Amino acid sequence: MANYCDSTYRITGEASELDALYELMTRLEKEKENGNWVGHIVTALNGEIPEHxxxxxxxxDLxxxxxSISFHLESAWEPLYEAWDFICSKYExxxxxxxxxxxxxxxxxxxxHPEKGWFTDNYYLDICTPKEEYFHEYFTKIDDAFRYIEKITETNIITADDIEGLNSAWSEEHPDAYIYLHEFQEV
Incomplete structure (x- = not known):
C-alpha cells in the first residue's frame, strides 16, 4: 500500500489554454471510469503514457x-510534478x-509562482509533547517556527540543533514525544 501525498496545484498560462485544459479535465471526469486519474490527461494529450x-x-476540487486552474491532488508517494510538467509542456x-x-x-x-506567492509556507512543524498535546503548524520563516516551539516548550530555541537536543531529552522520559520540523524543498 502506498503512502499518500496530498498536494495543492495551480496551473497558469494563457486563458485559452487554461480553458482547454480545464475543459479536458472536466470532460474526463464525466466520461471515464476513474475520470480524474492523471494518466487519462496524459493519454488524451500524448496518445500513451511515456514509460518514464x-x-x-x-x-x-477542480x-x-x-x-489559473486550481485543484487538490492525491497521489502515491510524491506530488507528481513531473507528470504535470509533461501535461503543461503540451501547451505553449x-x-x-x-x-x-x-x-x-x-x-x-x-x-x-515568483509573483503570485500562492505557496509561501516553507516549514511544517509537527509536535507531540510529553503531555501528549499535539500541534501542527506551517511557517514561512524558520525563526517563526523556533518562536512557536519556544512558546509551547518553554525552551530557548536558536537552531535546529536545539530542537534535536529537546527531542533527545523528551524521548528519554516519554518515547512517544517528538518535534519534527520539515522544510519544503523547492523543485
Missing part, C-alpha cells in the same frame, strides 16, 4: 479561477505550481 512518467494520482504557455507533502517518507516539496 509516473501518473499514479487523482485530482479533485476550479477554473480568473488566472502553461506552467504548474504546487505544494505537496507525504509525511510517511518525509516528502515536502513545492514550486511557488
Amino acid at each position: 512518467l509516473y501518473v499514479r494520482g487523482w485530482w479533485d 476550479e477554473r479561477e480568473e488566472d 504557455s502553461l506552467s504548474a505550481y504546487f505544494i505537496g507533502e507525504e509525511p510517511g517518507c518525509e516528502v515536502y516539496l513545492k514550486r511557488d
Whole structure:
C-alpha cells in the first residue's frame, strides 16, 4: 500500500489554454471510469503514457479561477510534478505550481509562482509533547517556527540543533514525544 501525498496545484498560462485544459479535465471526469486519474490527461494529450512518467494520482476540487486552474491532488508517494510538467509542456504557455507533502517518507516539496506567492509556507512543524498535546503548524520563516516551539516548550530555541537536543531529552522520559520540523524543498 502506498503512502499518500496530498498536494495543492495551480496551473497558469494563457486563458485559452487554461480553458482547454480545464475543459479536458472536466470532460474526463464525466466520461471515464476513474475520470480524474492523471494518466487519462496524459493519454488524451500524448496518445500513451511515456514509460518514464509516473501518473499514479487523482485530482479533485477542480476550479477554473480568473488566472489559473486550481485543484487538490492525491497521489502515491510524491506530488507528481513531473507528470504535470509533461501535461503543461503540451501547451505553449502553461506552467504548474504546487505544494505537496507525504509525511510517511518525509516528502515536502513545492514550486511557488515568483509573483503570485500562492505557496509561501516553507516549514511544517509537527509536535507531540510529553503531555501528549499535539500541534501542527506551517511557517514561512524558520525563526517563526523556533518562536512557536519556544512558546509551547518553554525552551530557548536558536537552531535546529536545539530542537534535536529537546527531542533527545523528551524521548528519554516519554518515547512517544517528538518535534519534527520539515522544510519544503523547492523543485
